[in-house]
Amino acid sequence: MGKILIGLLLIVVAVYFWNASWLAPLPENPAIQVIAHRGVHQTFNRAGIGNQTCTAKRIFPSTHSFIENTIPSMRAAFEAGADVVEIDVHPTKDGKFAVIHDWTLDCRTDGSGVTREHDMESLKALDVGYGYTADDGRTYPLRGTGVGLMPALSEVLETFPDHRFLINYKSREAREGDMLAAKLAEHPEWRSSIWAVYGGDAPTNRAVSLIDGLKGFGASAVKTCLMRYMALGWTGHVPQACRDTYVMVPLNLRRLMWGWPDRFHARMKSVGSEIILIGPYFGGDSGTSGIDTLDQLEQVPENFNGYVWTNRIEVIGPALAKR
Secondary structure, three states: OHHHHHHHHHHHHHHHHHOOHHHOOOOOOOOOEEEEEOOOOOOEOOOOOOOOOOHHHHEOOOOOOOOOOOHHHHHHHHHOOOOEEEEEEEEOOOOOEEEOOOOEOOOOOOOOOEHHHOOHHHHHOOEOOOOOOOOOOOOOOOOOOOEOOOOEHHHHHHHOOOOEEEEEEOOOOOHHHHHHHHHHHHOHHHHHHEEEEEEOHHHHHHHHHHOOOOEEEEHHHHHHHHHHHHHHHHHOOOOHHHOOOEEEEEHHHHHHOOOOOHHHHHHHHHOOOEEEEEOOOOOOOOOOOOOOOHHHHOOOOOOOOOEEEEOOHHHHHHHHHOO
């Protein structure tokens, strides 16, 4: 029995030192970069929301007039310190990409029906600020301010030629990967602005397979990467789903990543991957939370060499600039 205990103790000690962050090489020239989710936008209460919840009807009282996924919101995000702005896309009837989050128009706009069943001209005529309310519909502070503000992806890339975007596919249609590849083949000057793609597995994987050097992370791959690394990372093994990609790590699960932070970073770097630290994950359909408060930002290591995802770039960007 004594030999068994000694053997187990030696295994535990070996696993500890194999995964000790303090024994890992420190990142060279560490720099925290920021991904602004939806640009500067109206945040909302995430408690109890599902896929069908109209989040525009549960925003917090407005502190600014920016509307998500619009040119002004993207510009404000870059000015606040964003390195990458995340935007959502849907294909239109006339073969373009409209930049809007929702599958249907009824929640945020004065239109109705499925977004992708409209052409870009009709979408451009809508008021994308129409449906926002913080008081159960008594007032609509953004109504009338968003007419004509829904951009096409081409408009975004032409407006910000020197900035980077993360494209969120909202469907499972592989053809959207083909569409993006075709548009970049026609406009190679846009390629440097497409930092990565993510979301639906089929369009994400198709885009990555067609566009040279593009990284992507589908919804399934993100979960598979984290689950397999938590199970096997103690050995130093990096699962295939974690390789040559961006690895999203929820803030409240970071210490479950073997070797966090520096050993984990070194392992991801060795397989061509970078880390995106997002907000706490509590399950369900509450959406992608971010590093949105100064208290959460304090939990990001000073020498963290990766990306921080935020819904409040107007708060987090200036705070990081002072660190």
